[in-house]
């Protein structure tokens with residue numbers, strides 16, 4: 001990216017801080033895996049716990065949401081960027097791409113430190129289960145940002161209900177992980193929104209079973225359901241604080257590792 005492009009990306013993200021909420025953070029009442037709201041007496045949400053047990057531990061090593069999705073313009077962008085049959089989607093796409101590029105340039109070192117990696121070798125986009133015959137719009141949008149990594153393409157098992165909110169061991173298919181520059185496969189698995197994590201974790205399971213050493217899920221947004229009782233408790237502070245460009249969900253782990 002040229003310095004002019006970098007400036008444009010930053011300016012775009014700065015404008016988004018007018019409505020983006022706090023950077024996802026862990027703490028009491030927040031799931032240590034997926035950043036969803038939970039009863040404060042637990043550390044993981046029911047979904048993350050049951051998925052981990054169904055997958056016998058073959059789940060993502062780390063989940064890093066770049067933002068929260070609650071409502072407003074950001075939720076609107078995440079909903080509309082995928083539509084190809086309406087006009088005006090370009091601005092939605094540009095904003096989401098800027099968020100990812102900015103995160104990649106300023107915080108990917110934090111993600112690597114948190115995952116104990118010196119680098120990623122592979123990248124994989126969670127495929128669309130509704131239209132598996134098409135490349136996912138997120139992949140079209142963000143592939144240039146991760147073009148140095150060896151890409152893994154998962155196939156979709158269409159026998160599984162495309163709208164399922166459950167983890168499925170056989171949702172995605174992969175013969176083998178393509179050979180990268182080194183023997184270990186440390187995969188950045190990218191998705192747009194984490195709701196229950198069932199699709200991303202089913203994809204992580206397939207990658208792990210195919211031999212991936214590490215799978216880190218990067219999601220543009222962790223969706224929060226404001227109607228859920230435990231979400232209501234954490235929502236106030238999240239809504240009240242603004243997005244900090246110099247911070248990320250795992251930023252403190254970078255500081256700890258120096």
Ligand SMILES: [Zn+2]
Pocket residue numbers: 031032033034035036044045046047048049
């Ligand atoms: Zn969770």
Ligand SMILES: [Zn+2]
Pocket residue numbers: 106107110111246247248249250251254
């Ligand atoms: Zn960071």
